[in-house]
Amino acid sequence: MDPRIVALQKRACARGVIGLAGGLPATELMPRDDLARALAEAATHHAVALTYDWPEGVEPLRVWIANRLSARGARVDPQQVIVTSGAQQALSLIAMAHRGERIAVGDATYPAAIAAFERAGVEVVAHSADAHYLMPGVSNPRGIDLVEPRRAWWLGREALIADEAYTELRFDGRIERPLVADAPTRVWHVGTLSKTLSPGLRVGWLVPPRSEHQALLDLKEAADLQTASVTQQASSLFLARFDYDAHVARSRLHYRERAARLCEALRRELPYARFAEPEGGFAVWVELDEPGDEIGLLHEAIAAGVTIDPGRAFRPRDAASTISFRASFSSAAIDELAEGAHRLALTVERWLTRGARAMRRRS
Numbered sequence: 317m318d319p320r321i322v323a324l325q326k327r328a329c330a331r332g333v334i335g336l337a338g339g340l341p342a343t344e345l346m347p348r349d350d351l352a353r354a355l356a357e358a359a360t361h362h363a364v365a366l367t368y369d370w371p372e373g374v375e376p377l378r379v380w381i382a383n384r385l386s387a388r389g390a391r392v393d394p395q396q397v398i399v400t401s402g403a404q405q406a407l408s409l410i411a412m413a414h415r416g417e418r419i420a421v422g423d424a425t426y427p428a429a430i431a432a433f434e435r436a437g438v439e440v441v442a443h444s445a446d447a448h449y450l451m452p453g454v455s456n457p458r459g460i461d462l463v464e465p466r467r468a469w470w471l472g473r474e475a476l477i478a479d480e481a482y483t484e485l486r487f488d489g490r491i492e493r494p495l496v497a498d499a500p501t502r503v504w505h506v507g508t509l510s511k512t513l514s515p516g517l518r519v520g521w522l523v524p525p526r527s528e529h530q531a532l533l534d535l536k537e538a539a540d541l542q543t544a545s546v547t548q549q550a551s552s553l554f555l556a557r558f559d560y561d562a563h564v565a566r567s568r569l570h571y572r573e574r575a576a577r578l579c580e581a582l583r584r585e586l587p588y589a590r591f592a593e594p595e596g597g598f599a600v601w602v603e604l605d606e607p608g609d610e611i612g613l614l615h616e617a618i619a620a621g622v623t624i625d626p627g628r629a630f631r632p633r634d635a636a637s638t639i640s641f642r643a644s645f646s647s648a649a650i651d652e653l654a655e656g657a658h659r660l661a662l663t664v665e666r667w668l669t670r671g672a673r674a675m676r677r678r679s
């Protein structure tokens with residue numbers, strides 16, 4: 317991430333502005349007591365929770381992951397699953413396995429995926445490459461499904477990195493057959509508990525193509541030996557007792573209500589902005605017609621008392637674009653969303669006025 321953006325966001329947090337940046341899950345949804353009990357139980361009664369384990373991760377958790385994929389039509393054996401430190405580590409390991417290749421990400425994607433790919437020596441492009449990075453069901457930052465309408469196309473071609481971070485958080489509850497069910501030799505399946513449960517657990521997973529499994533396990537071991545035993549053990553204890561599906565269903569309703577609130581306010585306050593109504597996830601992707609510097613826009617936003625994620629972080633180098641930003645509805649208080657949109661409208665007006673003044677000075 318651009319260090320200027322990080323510095324501005326950190327300053328904004330400290331000043332208590334309305335936070336439409338970050339794409340964080342709602343802390344009020346997290347089953348805090350149940351998770352605390354599982355963590356305490358893991359540490360107290362399960363010796364494995366406090367010591368080293370194998371790089372692939374604890375078996376009951378891998379069984380839970382494989383069973384969920386199997387219930388959706390994929391034949392995944394628990395032995396194919398590698399538990400990772402969040403989906404982020406899965407992306408880093410996949411990137412290492414694709415060093416020197418080109419991965420297409422579309423014209424806007426999850427910024428830390430771009431970072432993971434590039435740091436590992438992958439060339440990140442918008443279109444046409446050796447592999448494609450996709451988010452089935454719900455894309456970040458657009459919040460819409462860019463995969464299902466082109467499913468047949470995806471299934472006929474190159475390697476696919478299917479990041480299901482938000483797949484279960486479509487507001488309509490539709491969860492498609494995982495791509496790994498139909499193209500197991502080409503799909504690198506990625507999942508996580510971060511969006512539905514808690515990112516603090518750092519529990520994600522990777523199902524690589526069978527032929528790549530040992531190489532990925534070696535990369536995982538070289539990276540960090542294994543994912544934290546205590547959160548893996550606690551997660552499997554927790555998932556064995558907790559009604560995860562009911563929790564995800566509640567979460568969908570929670571985010572759907574907030575998405576509707578923010579979109580309604582954006583339509584009222586920024587009628588000239590373009591955005592697709594999100595179908596799931598945490599955020600809206602907003603585009604304006606003007607070209608310009610989005611870091612300047614973030615400065616202006618913080619001065620107006622709101623933060624957003626500037627669009628430049630989401631774009632591969634070769635993607636052209638006008639001003640865009642991601643506004644998240646997931647973690648701000650619901651009553652702050654309309655005020656947040658109002659402050660965004662002030663931000664854009666001030667920023668456009670400054671731009672017009674600068675143009676006049678130049679001409």
Ligand code: PMP
Nearest residue numbers: 402403404426456481508510520
């Ligand atoms: N993929 C996507 C699309 C994401 O938005 C995120 C988190 N912002 C991740 C992966 C990483 O999630 P984690 O490492 O917390 O599992």
